[in-house]
Amino acid sequence: MVKKKKEKEKSKEIEEMDREIQNGAYSGRVMTEEQMEILRKQIAVYAVICDQLVLLHNSLSSYHPLSSGVRPMVGGYFDPMGASSSSHRISTRHRWTPTSTQLQILESIYDEGSGTPNRRRIREIATELSEHGQITETNVYNWFQNRRARSKRKQPQTTTANGQADDVAVTTEERRSCGDSGGLESYEHILFPSPDLGKKII
Amino acid sequence: MVKKKKEKEKSKEIEEMDREIQNGAYSGRVMTEEQMEILRKQIAVYAVICDQLVLLHNSLSSYHPLSSGVRPMVGGYFDPMGASSSSHRISTRHRWTPTSTQLQILESIYDEGSGTPNRRRIREIATELSEHGQITETNVYNWFQNRRARSKRKQPQTTTANGQADDVAVTTEERRSCGDSGGLESYEHILFPSPDLGKKII
């Protein structure tokens, strides 16, 4: 409950988003980049938490396996010769890809406010990140460069005031109050999706 | 916890989702309803998993607390427009597809020679094309980007039989970031961020 201000800003953005929808930006909902980032982070957090819980548990009670497959995309969708597949292309990784861990750190540093990482800072970051995977200072440099540039390219999209208000298929907003803080049962269909969801997603 | 297999599938799903997030983050912050739903579900999944893990742990080793701050507000997450479990599959286009009209225009502009549509030009084009269907500047931008790249990749192969069969120049750069499972230490600020994070999302 600390960040009232933040919340306010968020609201603003949501309003803006609404406007975009009205203007027919797309057929669905619109999120600002910032919201997106937050979500992304949120998920990453959960991933880490789950992971750590498992580890913690294992270390405490060194008996029960509990090796849940919860383990999320550690390393991103980049799975160098994953255990699952045959050792086909051995290396062929031409460009650096941050591991999810690294990404999280980078992200957090990014919005930490230090918008302009100096040479010195970059070095520090690189050093820190090298703990979590292969990385070079150049990588870090590029990452920040790109990150900044791309998040900046966001303004000119608002509504584009095209005269033609192409109507949006009004999404029937059915406000389901978030009272579902219930137990697990209600999520079973999510956790273990029957063909339907799975197919859609995979 | 019998469902090892199921959990495996989950992982896959998570990857997918992450991808989607990435997608959204770049362009524009536009998310389809469907993507949104997936995201929301994913978060719920994590929430539940975390919860379960904690409970499980507690039941196994009935000593260590292990309930520190992890407790996520199940259900109360990001849901600006409600619609939580309303699987409304309205047309939802996930990816922009040019209408034939737009495509013609784009093509003609493309061979018109202006190989490098400036930012300004892109905007013009987008505006023009929006007369013929939903489109954003980003779409236009991407289209040209891809068009250029792909036509360049086709030509040299058919016309010139230069020794270069098919890429694989092999930059000896073995950049495989290896499996970093992520140390927890560096995440403390993320894991237990004082109610902050959760707040911001709503």
Added chain:
DNA sequence: GCGTTATGAATGAAGG
């Protein structure tokens, strides 16, 4: 309806 292909989009890196 399932595998394939075409293509929209994301992103690390280079160039200016």
Added chain:
DNA sequence: CCTTCATTCATAACGC
């Protein structure tokens, strides 16, 4: 910085 390229992922469109 800002723009552009190259590579890769994911999916709409298409053929079977």
